[in-house]
Amino acid sequence: MKTKSFLEAADVDRMLDAAVAEATTNNWAVTIAIVDEGGHLLALRRLDGCAPIGAHICVEKARSSALGRRETKGYEEMINNGRTAFLSAPAQGFLEGGVPVVVDGHVVGAVGVSGVKSDQDAQVAKAGIAAL
Template identity: 40%
Template sequence: MLTKLSIDITQAEDVIAAATRRATEMGVPQNIAIVDDAGHLVAFRRMDGAKFFSIDIAITKAFAAAGARKATKDIGPATQPGAPAFGAQALLNGRFTTLPGGIPLVVNGAVIGAVGVSSGSVGEDQTVAEAAADYFLQTYAH
């Protein structure tokens, strides 16, 4: 029998709280999504003032990071014209993105979920996602 780890609701809510703290410090309201290792939504927060258009983007960033098993910002270069994964953004009926702000959550080398953040600039989204992933790493990945 294969046993796998997956993020639970308590961990997901803790990670969202860490992301919310960072976004609040920055003064940038965000949409924050946590998915499990299969890309299914576990928890979500739309901070007051976050763009409603970015709700799906945050979820898609988390989905892509979980599925690709790497940060969305690191996928982008391989999907540019002439690169080996050009056109990947058209996969999965648009549920794949290389926009920064999606980061897998890893325990003992296994992806157990991912965080996706959207509503600020891509740099702000990435900063908040990194704060969430760092919190997860320090709190749960040992």
């Protein structure tokens, strides 16, 4: 049997704090979600000024990234390049800004961010992950 890492509460707090710091440094009003490998919500933080819809979108980005084991940017590019049938897939977070957390080659969760431009959302997510 193989063993696998998993996110602990301290890891989640560290990632969330780093993502908030990145957003705050850039004066970006975003919402940040962190999920486990199954897409289950572990943390959510909506910064002042972020639209309420961000809380829904960032969770879906994180969930899609965790379950798909890839950045959601790939899904957005796929759709933009003409594979619009993918829009009928059951997940909803097909915009850039969902980034998987990979430890020892295994996806152990994901960070999803919503509120600014998609590449900026991804920047905040990656800053959170880098804190691990």
